[in-house]
């Protein structure tokens with residue numbers, strides 16, 4: 001990963017800036033000169049029809065793809081991630097639709113998966129279960145996550161509770177940006193409401209969130225800023241308070257200009 005200082009971002013409040021980012025897969029132009037910004041401490045929504053390029057853009061930010069041209073500036077540095085680990089190291093956590101939780105492990109084991117706390121006893125390294133459990137309780141209670149107990153196995157949790165654990169894992173460990181890909185797509189009405197509450201609470205706790213959603217009502221309810229993608233291009237950005245669901249739908253479908 002290379003990092004180049006970018007003095008511009010510290011003053012304009014932007015945590016993330018994509019500038020003319022392009023990426024094609026063979027003949028498919030998945031991203032065409034996409035430019036957008038994401039401010040610190042806000043919930044930024046990314047909307048667009050199927051195939052618009054949302055996931056591809058997010059994959060560029062989270063280290064899965066590398067743009068063929070353009071640049072991405074995160075927290076003042078131009079990024080050139082080679083892997084999701086690079087992105088994570090820089091403070092970008094992604095909650096994928098698949099959640100990547102291990103069913104047979106407990107909530108706390110999932111929260112600390114691959115970042116176990118280790119205690120040294122002379123030459124021997126031991127997992128510090130007590131420290132991980134107590135830190136997990138703190139993480140869960142900070143965001144008031146609706147999870148029965150950190151010692152429950154994930155397989156016993158509902159879809160909403162699993163989503164909450166995955167979000168909690170991403171929000172913990174001092175991440176600077178949490179990306180969520182359709183966090184409520186597979187949930188019922190009540191569970192969706194709980195996860196939305198959790199996302200709002202993250203903003204109250206100072207987290208920055210990039211939310212991909214097909215649910216315009218949710219986007220209008222939760223976000224501070226909306227960016228719209230269509231056919232690989234970013235066709236507009238609006239402050240949520242200054243737009244309407246109708247205008248966003250019109251941008252998504254192409255019925256409105258920029």
Ligand SMILES: Nc1ncnc2c1ncn2[C@@H]1O[C@H](COP(=O)(O)OP(=O)(O)OP(=O)(O)O)[C@@H](O)[C@H]1O
Nearest residue numbers: 025028029030048049050051052053054055056057
């Ligand atoms: N790995 C890939 N190889 C080839 N084509 C791809 C690949 N990933 C995405 N695409 C193509 O790039 C375009 C953008 O896809 P992308 O998944 O980013 O859209 P999306 O807005 O996230 O859609 P959805 O809402 O359905 O997830 C589509 O035409 C898709 O078929």
